[in-house]
Amino acid sequence: MEKKKIIIIGAGPGGLAAGLLLSSKGYSVKIYEKKPYVGGRNSSFNLGDYKFDLGPTFFLMPQVLEDIFIEAGERLDERVNLIEINPMYRLKFYGLDDFNPYSYNKKFLMYGEMEKIFPYSSKSYDKYMNRESKKFSKLEPCLKVPYLSLVDYLKPNFLKALPYLDAHKSIYDVLGNYYKEEELKLSFTFQAKYIGMSPWVAPGTFSMISYLEHKYGVFHVEGGLNRVSKVISELIIKKGGEIFLDTPVKEILFKDKKAIGIKLDNGDTIE
Template sequence: MISSHNQNLNVSDVALVGAGPGGLAAAIILAASGASVHVYEAQPIIGGRSRRLTLNGDPGQFHFDVGPTFFMMPYVLDEILAAAGSKLSERVELLRLDPMYRLLLGRPGQEPITLDTTQDMRLMEQRLSAIEPHDGPAFLKFISDNRRKLEAMTPLLRSPIRSVLDLCTMDNMRAGTHLRPWQSLYDHLRGYFKHPQIRLALSFQSKYLGMSPFECPELFSILPFIEYEYGIWHPRGGCNAIMNAMRDIAQELGVQFHFNSPVDHIEFEGRQAVGVRVGGALHRHKHVVINADAAAAMKRMIPESLRGAWSDQNIDRKKYSCSTFMMYLGVQGDIELPHHTIYASRQYEQNLKDISNNGVLSEDPSMYVCNPSRLDASMAPRDHSALYILVPTPNTQPGVNQVDWNSSSSTLRERTLDQLESIFGVGDIRGRIRAEKHITPNEWAAEGIQYGATFNLAHTLGQMLHKRPQHKMRGVEGTWFVGGGTHPGSGLPVIFLSSQITARLLCAELGLRCALDAPPSRSSGMLQEWTSPTVNI
């Protein structure tokens, strides 16, 4: 447990609640800008959902990322590290994946279509044309259109959106010309691609937001573009290796970490935050930055009388993303799967309705398998594999969820193992398991995630931009948010963007020059370093 530090407030004194990726990023920026930062973490380790899981088995230890395994847009994190005088490539070895991932695109009554995705645009065109001749050239147009779209949207993604007035800047209005808010992502792709499985190959990425492509706004067509433009990377040691590097940088800047220190609540005097209570003791700070599930954290840490529109009732009525059933398997033998393999159900649309609308488990669930030990020997003992398996499921929100996880966990385990054998081609999986752990939606909820919705508030039009929790909470002073619950949304790269926005706003309030606003020489060429060579299309 922590010991109380100096009770005399400095104007630059900041408490950060949670050592997840958003909190670590904000801590680095604030400390590099001159703020005194203390991080309070409930767990004995850093990372939040990006922490490492180690399972003991025969013949040794198997290592897993608990949460995110896709690492994209490295330049966003590099901007943050540059503010601290560091560089991502000097801290973590990043391996560019090719194929980026394998898709097993289910079809009713037929074998799935297998598609290995690549950043080689011409090769990708050929692979798609082999499925549907029209769709290969259409893919090149899709990439070209979304390059312009992301360029136009970048100011919107990097700016605080506090009200509709913030949408009325010239840059943000320019972004609006690329958007069709009345259209779903899947319907948008109908304008490009004839083959339904190819539309699926370029829309399943909506699951990064915990949403169905049939409901997800079309603006998120930038997600597959980002994959093909900037690639998908594996940090040696897993994504948690990035969290460890960020912790090291933060400590070098003087950030103080307090582990095993769950924050009971934020202490207020009137409407001014004055610190955090940990184990009943008050630790005084002028500002408190919350890096936790925003909905659950508001209910637990901030008195309802201070929350304005974010009452308990309103929070409970919001629409939330799906949850996930996780399996972490230490397996004997080398598994002949690529680093990432994604299976889309034969009845994909029904599978998504089961998750979002019906609140039940599908007979043929979609699932994702990460097989990092094929590339990274540090993840498993020799001649063994560490398999990370994610199955999207209903969250635990009352009125939607119909799943009793006390009885359904074993059912879904067996269904998942059956699919590993029959669809992924992993033979005799049950006889080869040497270590195993599951996480159910109930367990995610017990970690402080509202309804176990692992991708936060759903990214519907009514819950985006200024409709999400603000970076600086309205109606109170000294209370801030970072993470997937704020604008621009969930996923590691946009969580880092959220941290940049919050840190800039807080630096301005503290009267500090934000370290992100570095001379061009410190970050020149950063974007180009991480951008794949592209074909002139």
């Protein structure tokens, strides 16, 4: 039987992850990428002997990528070396010692860091980790399903998560429930900048970003984060998929409202 054909536009992390999963399930995958390299916003450039990531520079929640690799019959740890970074970062406040947050698997170091600068604050840290853990466990299932109609917002998982959504507050307000010191509120809210927002404006739902950093840690990918995209593209090719670089797609072709192929910038059509 002829393999079902899949066309993917763009070899960014999204297109590559889809390409890996589909090629591992036996589909005939063709990825068309307009740039001369893979990775999209997770690409890199070289300057002399040095390589620089253009997009993300550190890695969160490796288990998400591990799950994708396992589903594709592969192992992430055989192909990518992830190095956990502790302390995760160094925060400097005027007139205070440096504050170096550690991930939760080094919580005694974190308690020490907190108490060194903010006495009695490690209890607040535990309160924050416990409540945010509950919040994440309620919200995570809701992040894995599409919301294509209003009815999707009435599904049991979403309704159960509603009391934890914190969407009517800002991230800064949510952190105010745990910490009274201004510096601590800032230490757990600056992560709003990852989604391009201010902690005073971003919905409190996103307080889970700093929780995820503390819970699962922050990782460096040996060789740069762009290696993840390169490795996935190699696996797609190993599984019989094809990646066409320097090949911009001009339009998606439809018949009876169904996508049936694409037209490339050079005029070729692929169905």
